Amino acid sequence: MTTRLKLAPWIATIGLFVFWELVCRLFSIPEFVLPAPSQAMAALIEFWPAIWQNAFYTFWVTMVGFAMAVVFGLVLGLVTGASALVYSAIYPLLVGFNSIPKVAIVPVLVVWFGIGTIPAVLTAFTISFFPIVVNVATGLATLEPELRDVLRSLGARKVDILLKVGLPRSMPYFFASLKVAITLAFVGTVISETVAGNAGMGHLMLSASSSFRVPLVFAGLLVIAVMGVGMYAIFALAERRFVGWAFRGADAA
Template identity: 40%
Template structure:
């Protein structure tokens, strides 16, 4: 757990400096509230914030899950089917030149009202890194290992399950960790455009009436949700890939 020490100490230092600067320079709270004021707003409005947090978390998890469920099989098709790769992969890469935030209003317009449009935006923003990292991982197998397995008569299904997929897991999880944070961004973008619930909606409502403390409370909760989801994906990665080079390096350094 020593690896968490420096960032935690840095965060504490920033919060203390923030409190001292705002109090010392008498900054109006509608411009920049103190951390203690933000915590007080969280405590006072915890039911309101908890409801909107649950809505946003629901959108994030569904968008991320769809990105993973569709992205990983799509990467397998790209790796195993040259024809599919030639026809789809260039279009997939080219689609990333289109800013997702720019087309988010269209996605919401097409998908209608409710939670699904925000799930769709979260999916669209988090989908690409999963596909790319999964493709890289599935292709990163040493050719000698594949030749050896096939020369011993191993069927392609067993080659995939025993060699390709385990070898690709570190890359897949790298994509998942990026994607889960992007899903947070996607859900909030969707809520900014059209919503009547969720942390994005709560943030907009708070800033509209200059309730900066509540707005910062929503931002802090969003940051906490993003960090918690990243740590959760990382924990699953550590559990499933104890043999990975990064994991062995951490064990050797004693940073866990």
């Protein structure tokens, strides 16, 4: 059973690529419309130095924006989760801000900071902090009333309740949000690089598509997807490692 579970994602992924390859060959789809995976792989190998350079750039820009989102999201989540007043005050603002398409902010960021790294970092940050805030705040708000009574009657300070009960309880929510946030951060970076960048995967793919090198565009998309899956896997491992207690029964089942 476990081996089947472990094999399943590989089989599904390989199956998708085989299907894609077959469709392209069977219907002789031109490569400037939809390149087959083999053509994308060929482009990946051919342009590897450029792809590697830009992927590395996109990766660290994403990491910086994501790190900012983690710090900011955790702090804001703790504050909103701990205080009903702050929660009701800023929640509408947060939801409103999150509803704004981040692609619309990029030009403003460019006006403020110029084309390049800073708008990309900030786009990754603005797109990925929201799930962290919401999850941490939710985790804090789930303190059982009985337990709150126990702690109150002990004369526990708010800060003790927050650190010893609230924060640990919100950690599973926090780690779950990291998995969402990291993939969003990649989206943010690439958006910014596409709209207003002079480096990175977004920039590379934009240049490639404007010269009809569609296989290269798809090679870029695959690289971004691989980076996203890789980071997701790392945070999924960290989640198991740090908040394994929240997965009781999942292993036994």
